[in-house]
Amino acid sequence: MAMQALTRCNAGQATAGRNDMAVLTVKDLRVRYSAKGPEILKGIDFEVEDDDFLAIIGPSGAGKSTLIRCVNRLVEPSGGSIHLLGEDVCSLNARALRGLRRNVGMIFQEFNLINRMSVMDNVLSGRLGYTGNIRSLFRAFPRKDVEQALYYLDRVGLSDHINKRADELSGGQRQRVGIARALMQAPKLLLLDEPTSALDPKISREVMALIRDIALELKVPALCNIHDVQLAKEFCNRIIGLQDGYKKFDGATDTLRDSDLDDIYAMEVL
Amino acid sequence: MAATDVNPTALSLQADLRRKRFLKMGLIWAIVLFFVAWCLQGTIIEDTDWARVGGRSGVLGSIGRYLTLDWGLLPELLIPTLETFMMACVGTVVGCFFSLPVAWLGAANVTPSKMILYPLGRFLMVLSRSVHEIVWALIFVSAVGLGALPGILAIAMRSVGFISKITAEAIENIDAKPVEAIRAVGGNQFQVMYYGILPQIYPVVLATVIFEWDINIRRSAVMGLVGAGGLGLLFFRQMNSFNYGGVSMVILAILLLIVLGEVISHYLRKAVI
Numbered sequence: 001m002a003m004q005a006l007t008r009c010n011a012g013q014a015t016a017g018r019n020d021m022a023v024l025t026v027k028d029l030r031v032r033y034s035a036k037g038p039e040i041l042k043g044i045d046f047e048v049e050d051d052d053f054l055a056i057i058g059p060s061g062a063g064k065s066t067l068i069r070c071v072n073r074l075v076e077p078s079g080g081s082i083h084l085l086g087e088d089v090c091s092l093n094a095r096a097l098r099g100l101r102r103n104v105g106m107i108f109q110e111f112n113l114i115n116r117m118s119v120m121d122n123v124l125s126g127r128l129g130y131t132g133n134i135r136s137l138f139r140a141f142p143r144k145d146v147e148q149a150l151y152y153l154d155r156v157g158l159s160d161h162i163n164k165r166a167d168e169l170s171g172g173q174r175q176r177v178g179i180a181r182a183l184m185q186a187p188k189l190l191l192l193d194e195p196t197s198a199l200d201p202k203i204s205r206e207v208m209a210l211i212r213d214i215a216l217e218l219k220v221p222a223l224c225n226i227h228d229v230q231l232a233k234e235f236c237n238r239i240i241g242l243q244d245g246y247k248k249f250d251g252a253t254d255t256l257r258d259s260d261l262d263d264i265y266a267m268e269v270l
Numbered sequence: 271m272a273a274t275d276v277n278p279t280a281l282s283l284q285a286d287l288r289r290k291r292f293l294k295m296g297l298i299w300a301i302v303l304f305f306v307a308w309c310l311q312g313t314i315i316e317d318t319d320w321a322r323v324g325g326r327s328g329v330l331g332s333i334g335r336y337l338t339l340d341w342g343l344l345p346e347l348l349i350p351t352l353e354t355f356m357m358a359c360v361g362t363v364v365g366c367f368f369s370l371p372v373a374w375l376g377a378a379n380v381t382p383s384k385m386i387l388y389p390l391g392r393f394l395m396v397l398s399r400s401v402h403e404i405v406w407a408l409i410f411v412s413a414v415g416l417g418a419l420p421g422i423l424a425i426a427m428r429s430v431g432f433i434s435k436i437t438a439e440a441i442e443n444i445d446a447k448p449v450e451a452i453r454a455v456g457g458n459q460f461q462v463m464y465y466g467i468l469p470q471i472y473p474v475v476l477a478t479v480i481f482e483w484d485i486n487i488r489r490s491a492v493m494g495l496v497g498a499g500g501l502g503l504l505f506f507r508q509m510n511s512f513n514y515g516g517v518s519m520v521i522l523a524i525l526l527l528i529v530l531g532e533v534i535s536h537y538l539r540k541a542v543i
Binding site: 072074098099100101102103104105106108110111112113114115116117125126127128129130131133136137178181185191 | 451455458469472
């Protein structure tokens with residue numbers, strides 16, 4: 001049953017993917033947090049195609065997190081334009097923005113789970129954008145959402161932990177809850193904000209592989225902040241290099257040379 | 271090095287320092303003693319009707335009158351005791367109800383307007399606590415008349431300050447990460463509060479409400495002194511008719527009620543945390 005729902009969902013995405021427009025188009029994106037503060041992003045342009053698994057690499061403070069948060073406007077851009085799924089993100093009102101956000105799954109560095117709730121309730125919270133206030137109040141999610149949640153929990157390997165509290169799990173397991181929550185949104189784009197940097201190297205690789213496999217399976221493009229260049233090379237088809245708010249590199253993974261890396265990380269060497 | 275070999279300059283500096291400190295301490299003590307004496311003079315010595323106090327036997331005799339118990343009052347105690355308990359419960363619930371919006375206004379990170387509504391929320395918290403429950407009761411007795419209702423309202427108003435202040439502080443101290451996650455899935459304002467904020471603050475809020483309920487039993491016991499229902503009214507009547515045994519009975523009932531509240535809140539708090 002859940003599988004059928006999933007297949008239908010895939011079919012929908014596949015047709016949407018045939019549009020000639022890129023899923024995400026960012027032009028001259030600028031951000032400053034306060035009027036007098038420094039500019040964090042200084043005119044970034046890039047596109048995400050519908051089969052991209054795009055890595056954003058760069059030293060700490062380069063603006064990776066800010067960039068990714070502009071896409072669903074958790075951070076308000078101060079200039080430039082963002083077009084996502086054919087909509088002008090910056091011009092949306094609060095209601096339309098919520099409608100857009102539910103199409104964008106986000107996975108966080110520190111998982112951002114609700115610790116006092118069960119794994120199941122955390123995963124179901126991915127459906128909140130589609131759920132009315134009364135249902136939310138009683139956590140009365142529709143049966144098909146519960147089925148879908150059980151399917152994804154199985155897919156990420158957490159079938160034995162469904163009713164545990166989120167804070168009882170290990171780091172890797174918590175990130176799997178985060179992944180299942182994002183998938184519940186039936187996302188058309190995945191935003192990954194350093195999904196592995198709170199995890200040890202072995203678990204990091206497993207989690208990245210899981211995310212990539214699911215993204216391929218569901219044909220969802222992904223935009224992934226990552227500071228670990230090895231992981232980026234291994235899992236992503238395209239790489240953008242940021243340094244101090246400027247884009248320093250943009251190309252397929254196999255075109256990234258050591259000299260590019262030296263350029264991107266030049267500031268850190270000093 | 272012998273004790274006589276010390277540097278004479280260091281020695282004289284030390285002596286100077288110590289003399290100054292001695293004078294300073296002496297001055298502070300003199301001021302404190304003078305202040306206490308002045309207060310005693312103004313309050314106890316001048317203000318007491320020493321003829322009324324009489325001898326030692328007079329004082330002990332007056333206190334001794336309270337040591338009898340008027341068991342005949344027992345049947346009349348039951349209803350007011352119950353009423354006191356109910357006033358405390360309903361007052362706490364109503365107080366919680368009013369605390370929610372006040373906490374929402376007065377928590378810096380969720381307030382709808384930092385310029386106007388945040389200071390208003392903070393002001394309401396201070397107002398609730400700076401007016402004594404008896405004064406609140408007097409206000410509500412004159413507004414809605416005698417009985418338990420003004421008592422309930424007074425308790426509710428007095429509870430708002432503490433509950434909303436603790437709640438607002440809990441909201442200000444939450445971890446912002448789950449809130450970000452709920453915003454990112456497209457949750458609305460209500461869902462962000464209900465899923466992102468509430469699970470983080472509810473243990474603190476519940477413990478505070480139980481604590482406040484415990485205090486409210488004490489408060490509701492004196493509400494009757496100004497005509498706002500409960501045991502206080504009975505207390506007032508016994509006192510006016512010089513039935514000292516009856517007064518003691520009422521005090522005993524209050525004591526039992528408070529012990530009961532203490533026991534219940536102990537177990538409730540254990541269940542919550």
